[in-house]
Amino acid sequence: MNSQQHISILGSGNIGLSLAKGLVKSGICKPQQISLTRRNVAALAEYATLGYHVSDNNIRAVRKADIIVLAVLPQQLNKLLDEIRPALKPEKQLLISVISGVSCGDIRQQLDLNVQIVRAMPNTAIAIGHSMTCIATDNGTNKNINMAKSLFDTVGVTIQINEELMTSATALCACGIAFFLRSIRAASQGGTEIGFHAHDALKMAAQTAKGAADLLLQLSSHPEQEIDKVTSPSGCTIAGLNEMEHHGFSSAMIKGIRLSAEKAGDLYKKDS
Numbered sequence: 001m002n003s004q005q006h007i008s009i010l011g012s013g014n015i016g017l018s019l020a021k022g023l024v025k026s027g028i029c030k031p032q033q034i035s036l037t038r039r040n041v042a043a044l045a046e047y048a049t050l051g052y053h054v055s056d057n058n059i060r061a062v063r064k065a066d067i068i069v070l071a072v073l074p075q076q077l078n079k080l081l082d083e084i085r086p087a088l089k090p091e092k093q094l095l096i097s098v099i100s101g102v103s104c105g106d107i108r109q110q111l112d113l114n115v116q117i118v119r120a121m122p123n124t125a126i127a128i129g130h131s132m133t134c135i136a137t138d139n140g141t142n143k144n145i146n147m148a149k150s151l152f153d154t155v156g157v158t159i160q161i162n163e164e165l166m167t168s169a170t171a172l173c174a175c176g177i178a179f180f181l182r183s184i185r186a187a188s189q190g191g192t193e194i195g196f197h198a199h200d201a202l203k204m205a206a207q208t209a210k211g212a213a214d215l216l217l218q219l220s221s222h223p224e225q226e227i228d229k230v231t232s233p234s235g236c237t238i239a240g241l242n243e244m245e246h247h248g249f250s251s252a253m254i255k256g257i258r259l260s261a262e263k264a265g266d267l268y269k270k271d272s
């Protein structure tokens, strides 16, 4: 982004606000270059004091934007698109949608405008700059894809995927945060049962999970390779692992991810 460009985030809730904070923290733009809209504008008061433009006026935010981020819930989207349609300048603006289950084609069809759209699927670790964000488009130019990528690179790791895989990315990465959190919570409950205070057990489980993830990311190794290093012959790790597998641990995760992906493809009701 250059210092003259403006980005408007329509629907500044969890994801929209985290993105705004990440962009400013990374130095890619100043708060004065960002407009935040929300129906309950009072909830954005703190952002106004930091220099962001805050309002409940989507039309005004769209008029001054080079980049528009759509960050409302799927069921809130059509109303928003109908509202902003007259203010859009398709040849000059890039639309980025973080909305689950809504394709670029769905958005263009509802708008009835040939606007450039890039989809981005971040997760809530965006709040601390550790999102896994998947980017896809069906008509965005390389310039616009790179622009979207550079925005989300400020709040984590970004990869470009085919648009058909966006619902799968939603399940694996966006919903995935909850799946891993639940695993850590379960481990901490096990830890409490075997003698640790709950707060210690949670910290120990979370740091252990972080170590496991970093082993894969930093060493580019495979989970089973790292598991083999832990499982001593006739030892306690393999006993615990096998017991978990007898109860369907891997299967439960795989089935949950499959169902989430199915549901993600079903979130948007075109007539809503």
Ligand SMILES: NC(=O)C1=CN([C@@H]2O[C@H](COP(=O)(O)OP(=O)(O)OC[C@H]3O[C@@H](n4cnc5c(N)ncnc54)[C@H](O)[C@@H]3O)[C@@H](O)[C@H]2O)C=CC1
Pocket: 010, 011, 012, 013, 014, 015, 016, 037, 038, 039, 040, 058, 071, 072, 073, 074, 076, 079, 080, 098, 099, 100, 121, 122, 123, 124, 174
């Ligand atoms: N929460 C998550 O982990 C992820 C969410 N997403 C997607 O991002 C989108 C936003 O999710 P969240 O931030 O979690 O939801 P949220 O509910 O926290 O934020 C949505 C915001 O949009 C506002 N809004 C609704 N209609 C509006 C309108 N017409 N004009 C202005 N503001 C309006 C709401 O007041 C709310 O503050 C959803 O479509 C979701 O599918 C994508 C990846 C991860």
Ligand SMILES: O=C(O)[C@@H]1CCC=N1
Pocket: 100, 170, 174, 175, 267
């Ligand atoms: O649960 C949901 O529908 C949203 C989309 C991805 C994460 N949260």
